[in-house]
Amino acid sequence: MSLFQFASNRVTWETADIDYLFQQPFNDLLFAAHQMHRVHHDVNQIQLSRLLSIKTGACPEDCKYCSQSGHYNTNLEKEKLIAIEKVLESAKAAKEQGATRFCMGAAWRSPQDRDLSVVIKMIRGVKALGLESCATLGMLSNEQAQTLAAAGLDYYNHNLDTSAEHYASIITTRSYEDRLETLRLVRDAGMKICCGGILGLGESRFDRIRLLEQLANLNPYPESVPINQLVPIPGTPLENAPPVDVFEFIRTVAIARLIMPKAVLRLSAGRETFDDAAQALCFFAGANSIFFGEQLLTTDNPATDRDAHLFQRLGLTSVVLESSNSIQNTKYDLAYPA
Ligand code: SAM
Ligand code: DTB
Ligand code: SF4
Numbered sequence: 001m002s003l004f005q006f007a008s009n010r011v012t013w014e015t016a017d018i019d020y021l022f023q024q025p026f027n028d029l030l031f032a033a034h035q036m037h038r039v040h041h042d043v044n045q046i047q048l049s050r051l052l053s054i055k056t057g058a059c060p061e062d063c064k065y066c067s068q069s070g071h072y073n074t075n076l077e078k079e080k081l082i083a084i085e086k087v088l089e090s091a092k093a094a095k096e097q098g099a100t101r102f103c104m105g106a107a108w109r110s111p112q113d114r115d116l117s118v119v120i121k122m123i124r125g126v127k128a129l130g131l132e133s134c135a136t137l138g139m140l141s142n143e144q145a146q147t148l149a150a151a152g153l154d155y156y157n158h159n160l161d162t163s164a165e166h167y168a169s170i171i172t173t174r175s176y177e178d179r180l181e182t183l184r185l186v187r188d189a190g191m192k193i194c195c196g197g198i199l200g201l202g203e204s205r206f207d208r209i210r211l212l213e214q215l216a217n218l219n220p221y222p223e224s225v226p227i228n229q230l231v232p233i234p235g236t237p238l239e240n241a242p243p244v245d246v247f248e249f250i251r252t253v254a255i256a257r258l259i260m261p262k263a264v265l266r267l268s269a270g271r272e273t274f275d276d277a278a279q280a281l282c283f284f285a286g287a288n289s290i291f292f293g294e295q296l297l298t299t300d301n302p303a304t305d306r307d308a309h310l311f312q313r314l315g316l317t318s319v320v321l322e323s324s325n326s327i328q329n330t331k332y333d334l335a336y337p338a
Contacts, residue, residue, distance in 0.1 A: 003032035007258040013216045018209045021255045026247060030285050033254035037286040040261045046283065046311070047264055047319045048292040049101040049134070050094030054122065055081045055115075056298065059107035061138075061173045063161075064237040065201060065230055067298045068107040074235040076298060081106070081115055088125045094293065095129055097304065100321045102126045103134035103157060103194075105297050109173070110139040120151040127152050130321055134194055134224075139174065139182045142189075149189035155224055156186040157194040163210035166203045183218065193222040198269070199244045199252060200230030208252055216259040225256055225263045227287070229270025231299045246274070250281050257286025264289045272300050276310050283314065292318075 001009075003024060010017060021029060037043050057078030062071040091102045104122060111119065119135060126133045135148065136157035148156065161167070164176040186193055195218070197211045215221060229249060232239050256265055266289035267274075267282055274282070294303055311318070 003028055003258070004035045007032065007036060007261075010259075013213050013259050015209055015213055018212050018216075018255060018259065021258060022205060022209060022251060026251065029251060029254050030281070033257040033285045036258050036261050037288070041286075041288055043283075043288075044316055045288065045319055046316050047101070047266075047289040048097075048099045049103055049266065049289060050090070050097075050099040050293050051103045051105060051291050051296050052087060052090045053079070053107070053297040054087060054104045054119070055079065055106040055108065057107055060109045061171065063171045065170065065198060065233065066236065067233040069236070072233075072236045074233050081118055084118065084121050084125060087122045088129070091126045091129055091131055095131055095321070097292065098318050098320070099131065099292055100319050101132040101134055101155070102129075103136065103155075103291075105136045105157075106138070108138040110141070111137045111144060113144070116144060116147065120147065123148070123151050123153050127154075136194075139178055140185055142185050145182075145185040145189040145191070149191050153191055155192045155194045157224075157226070158182050158186065159196050159198070159226065159228075160211060160214060161197045162201050162203050163207035164214065165210060166201065166207040170201050192224065193218070194224035194226060194266075195222040196224075196226035196228065196266070196268070198228040198230050199249055200232075200241055200270070201238060202241050205248070208248075212252070212255055212259060215256070221260045222263060224266065224289070225260060226266040226268040227253055227256060228268040229273070231269050231272075231296075233299075246278050250278065250285050253282050253287050254285035266290060269296055269299065272302050276313070279310060280314055283316065 057068045057076045058070045059068045061069055063069055067074045067076050094102055123133045132154045134155035134157055135153055160179055162170055167176045183193060230241055232241060265287045267287045268291055291301055292307060294301055
């Protein structure tokens with residue numbers, strides 16, 4: 001049986017199945033992942049998302065990787081919830097540059113209801129521009145999830161980050177089960193889920209396997225899966241974490257594609273440090289979305305002209321939005337200065 005068949009015949013995934021995929025020769029794994037990618041997606045089309053931090057720093061959580069945790073001294077400039085006008089200005093610019101989704105991130109453990117009412121206005125404004133909306137605001141109550149869904153929020157981002165086994169070494173102020181509970185509430189409220197993880201948290205391959213297993217067995221699996229590489233932040237406990245081998249990262253992308261065939265896989269944090277060849281291999285292995293724009297939340301992202309040049313060299317096009325909120329499957333060349 002080919003690896004492609006092996007993956008096509010499975011609905012639920014066990015640790016041993018994913019371990020088996022990791023053990024395959026790189027070329028065999030990439031070939032199978034690319035086959036799966038071709039069955040479910042236009043392999044030359046990449047979706048562009050734009051990210052904006054709407055509330056920065058002073059977060060009560062102790063995530064050991066994060067520049068925004070109030071537990072560490074990272075020299076970050078903190079900012080309270082920003083004005084709606086600023087958000088809409090950024091969303092308009094993102095749309096003009098070809099983004100189809102706008103994601104708003106807040107450094108909260110969970111939102112206060114008075115803040116949520118402002119975020120809801122932001123969501124409505126983003127949607128009125130014809131963009132898909134995404135928010136990442138921390139843990140939600142059932143009522144908050146229902147309120148966000150009623151406001152028309154398309155995606156809620158809430159990452160599992162790593163395996164359940166490794167979680168307590170990275171975050172002690174909440175549990176894996178807390179994370180899963182918010183994901184359940186988001187799903188029950190009818191929103192789409194954006195959920196992924198970070199490589200480079202000092203985890204073992206077993207932890208990567210278990211994270212992928214957990215994501216693939218969410219029923220249904222997330223529509224959107226961000227794969228981050230740790231951006232080491234001076235002042236955090238993980239500032240000197242050993243970098244992940246680039247082929248291990250690409251294998252993880254390939255396996256995510258094989259086990260969550262229809263998901264949109266987003267190359268997220270850490271893309272700045274990938275060279276063009278590594279990014280091209282990630283796109284071959286099944287990544288089909290990026291954050292586009294020179295900043296993520298608090299860290300750098302590749303310059304837009306570097307991305308546009310890479311797309312041009314690889315013959316990649318981006319998904320486009322028509323005037324309504326529906327994404328069209330037509331092709332569009334990123335404007336690249338001649
Ligand atoms: N506070 C909310 C939460 O944690 O759910 C939302 C914002 S939080 C910054 C969003 C995600 O960014 C985290 O779940 C984590 O996966 C990712 N992230 C944060 N800092 C990172 C870093 N230094 N390197 C890579 N990914 C990071
Ligand atoms: C995700 O998985 N990655 C994005 C988005 N979801 C919210 C966040 C990346 C943050 C990288 C660190 C920073 O810029 O502060
Ligand atoms: Fe806070 Fe989110 Fe950063 Fe954790 S990842 S410290 S919850 S902003």
